[in-house]
Amino acid sequence: GQSLEQPSEVTAVEGAIVQMNCTYQTSGFYGLSWYQQHDGGAPTFLSYNALDGLEETGRFSSFLSRSDSYGYLLLQELQMKDSASYFCAGGFNNAGNMLTFGGGTRLMVKP
Amino acid sequence: GAGVSQSPSNKVTEKGKDVELRCDPISGHTALYWYRQSLGQGLEFLIYFQGNSAPDKSGLPSDRFSAERTGGSVSTLTIQRTQQEDSAVYLCASRSTGGTHNSPLHFGNGTRLTVT
Numbered sequence: 001g002q003s004l005e006q007p008s009e010v011t012a013v014e015g016a017i018v019q020m021n022c023t024y025q026t027s028g029f030y031g032l033s034w035y036q037q038h039d040g041g042a043p044t045f046l047s048y049n050a051l052d053g054l055e056e057t058g059r060f061s062s063f064l065s066r067s068d069s070y071g072y073l074l075l076q077e078l079q080m081k082d083s084a085s086y087f088c089a090g091g092f093n094n095a096g097n098m099l100t101f102g103g104g105t106r107l108m109v110k111p
Numbered sequence: 112g113a114g115v116s117q118s119p120s121n122k123v124t125e126k127g128k129d130v131e132l133r134c135d136p137i138s139g140h141t142a143l144y145w146y147r148q149s150l151g152q153g154l155e156f157l158i159y160f161q162g163n164s165a166p167d168k169s170g171l172p173s174d175r176f177s178a179e180r181t182g183g184s185v186s187t188l189t190i191q192r193t194q195q196e197d198s199a200v201y202l203c204a205s206r207s208t209g210g211t212h213n214s215p216l217h218f219g220n221g222t223r224l225t226v227t
Contacts, residue, residue, distance in 0.1 A: 031213060042115075042202065043154070045215030087153060091213075097142060097206075098167060099216065101154040 004088050004102035011108045012078055020073045020105045022088035030091035032064050032071045033099065038084045046073070046086075075107075083109045113137075115219035117203050123225045124193055132188045132222045136205030143186050144204045144216065145178055154202065160186065193226045200224070 049064035156170035
């Protein structure tokens with residue numbers, strides 16, 4: 001099947017580091033993407049991992065382990081504006097073009 | 112246009128009525144997706160269009176839901192005989208190259224549908 005599991009909420013303080021996990025079922029898996037969504041806004045793309053390892057883009061890093069069917073998004077130097085929901089999405093059928101989203105993790109950054 | 116455009120932004124309708132939701136993708140994007148998002152929930156896949164290929168309709172929840180994409184551009188999602196459980200935000204996204212699964216989805220701001 002195609003499902004991705006994420007913790008529903010995480011709270012962290014400004015300036016800290018937070019890791020948000022995503023586990024998935026492997027049938028037809030191509031790669032893992034991450035999207036950010038602020039309240040009332042549209043999801044926006046953050047990163048993509050096709051291969052095992054760490055991808056870094058500024059304060060954001062994303063990690064994938066295919067053998068563990070697991071990935072995470074790491075946010076460093078947290079800012080208040082990082083408060084949002086973060087969704088992992090797996091590329092499955094249709095050559096990986098069919099994206100299935102996890103339920104999302106709501107991140108609350110406190111001063 | 113500069114981004115994915117959806118209309119209307121909000122729609123309130125009575126139970127049993129039909130509604131049409133419109134999506135204008137980014138010009139040149141061959142892949143188009145519809146998702147549904149209930150309050151505080153994740154994105155539920157509905158349908159996927161890629162170029163002139165037959166759409167992937169595997170996510171449509173019932174036969175009351177249908178979608179078309181005319182001329183490889185604008186798409187319309189139609190919900191017939193709306194029910195209260197259809198209330199949600201309907202998000203459209205497009206992608207530059209359907210065969211490249213690492214190119215990002217660009218989302219519109221969605222249509223918030225409320226069925227009373």
